[in-house]
Amino acid sequence: MIVHILGHGRFRVDDSHRADFDDLEDQLLLAADAHDDDGFELVLGQLRAIAHELGTATSKHEAADLTLPTTNLAVPETLTLLHCEAAAPRTRR
Numbered sequence: 001m002i003v004h005i006l007g008h009g010r011f012r013v014d015d016s017h018r019a020d021f022d023d024l025e026d027q028l029l030l031a032a033d034a035h036d037d038d039g040f041e042l043v044l045g046q047l048r049a050i051a052h053e054l055g056t057a058t059s060k061h062e063a064a065d066l067t068l069p070t071t072n073l074a075v076p077e078t079l080t081l082l083h084c085e086a087a088a089p090r091t092r093r
Helices: 015-033 037-054 075-087
Strands: 002-005 009-012 056-058 066-068
Touching: 002 037, 009 037, 015 037, 037 066
Parallel strands: 002 066
Antiparallel strands: 002 009, 009 056
């Protein structure tokens, strides 16, 4: 799977980690919807860290399966980004 971190590039992460990303993305949306800023930042940091640790940099031309915001994006804008991503069907492999 390809994870795009805005401003940091795209990372190829083995598909065996897809369920972990999906679970964390769901937690992120729940925290944001609940206005839990601390929980939101914690989970967003976990998603970014996993992409960096488990992924390898890849071409900017590859389509992303998950797009994560930069650290300076406000929660409402992040919600818009993630809800648009969540509306797209996930491909389970």
